[in-house]
Amino acid sequence: MAAAGPGRGGADPLAAATRRLAAAAAAGGCAPRWLAEELWRIAGGGDRADHRRRSEPARPEVLARFQGLVARAAAGEPLAYLEGRCGFYDLEFEVGPEVLVPRPDSECLIDWALERAAPEQPLRLADLGTGSGCLLLTLLHHLPAGRGIGVDRSREALAVARRNRERLGLTARARLLLGDWLEAFADRSLDAIVANPPYVVPGEELGFGVAEHEPPLALFTPPGRPLACYERILAQAPRVLRPGGWLLLEVGAGRAPAVAAAGRAAGLRLVGTRRDLGGVERAVLFERAGPPPQRPTSRSSRPST
Ligand SMILES: C[S@@+](CC[C@H](N)C(=O)[O-])C[C@H]1O[C@@H](n2cnc3c(N)ncnc32)[C@H](O)[C@@H]1O
Secondary structure, eight states, X not given: OOOSSSSTTSOXXXXXXXXXXXXXXXXXXXXXXXXXXXXHHHHHTSOTTHHHHOOSOOOHHXXXXXXXXXXXXXXXXXXXXXXXXXXXXXXXXXXXXTSOOOOGXXXXXXXXXXXXXXXXXXXXXXXXXXXXXXXXXXXXXXXXXXXXXXXXXXXXXXXXXXXXXXXXTOTTTEEEEESSTTTTOOTXXXXXXXXXOOOBOTTOOOOTTHXXXXXXXXXXXXXXXXXXHHHHHHHHHHHHEEEEEEEEXXXXXXXXXXXXXXXXXXXXXXXXXXXXXXXXXXXXEEEOSSOOOOOXXXXXXXXXX
């Protein structure tokens, strides 16, 4: 008797998986059959339509891998963790449970930052809460004269960012620093800061599996203090930015007005806000007053790894 598997002559595990994944897929906003096919692709190393072309039954080890992936997906584990990678903007990043899965929502920060920074500008950039490194490394990829520092309080996240940095060939221009927001930075040492800090209030409703699988340090603010991370960053940014430097923050839905007000109160000039692809006001941009100074030719900054 033929082994079970997609292809002629066997029971179809994709159909069974599709039924099992229905709840997970509905909660994640994708079609269960599509998710089953994606898992089949990951298990077999082929492409998503591989099962349609197969005439022989699937190999037992592929089937076993597939069933394991189906169980994890049904428990809400993000597809990006199951695959170990995730597309962001125009690059691909290694991801795992140590880091937040990069979200398309954050891509509007990249667009806005790239409008502000000319490719030939020797920008000195920091990415606060770098996680996988997706913001820092994408920006440096597009700004060949720029240098940057990614800061994170999670040693495990920095290990992932380090591997992404190497794979993307950015080791010479990107430093990674274990630290607490802007604490380690010298006065007037940066031209630009980007940050996507944790902004989920404990108890707030999240997508299926997010709270269970993504790192709490990447998601949650202290109870009752939704702006806590912004306040820490905004308190230091005017000191660390050069005159004319800018700070670009990602914010949660509905939080842009409060973050804009907090930035103004910290002495920064509000440039404006932008919406993400879903229409949510997602990014807030500030400037430190004053013209950019003449840039010295030799460049160094304090933090390093
Ligand atoms: C929302 S995630 C953003 C990750 C990545 N930048 C992205 O956009 O996908 C927030 C990140 O901030 C880090 N973090 C939390 N508290 C921090 C702190 N006090 N200093 C530096 N990083 C911190 C977390 O470990 C996490 O990687």
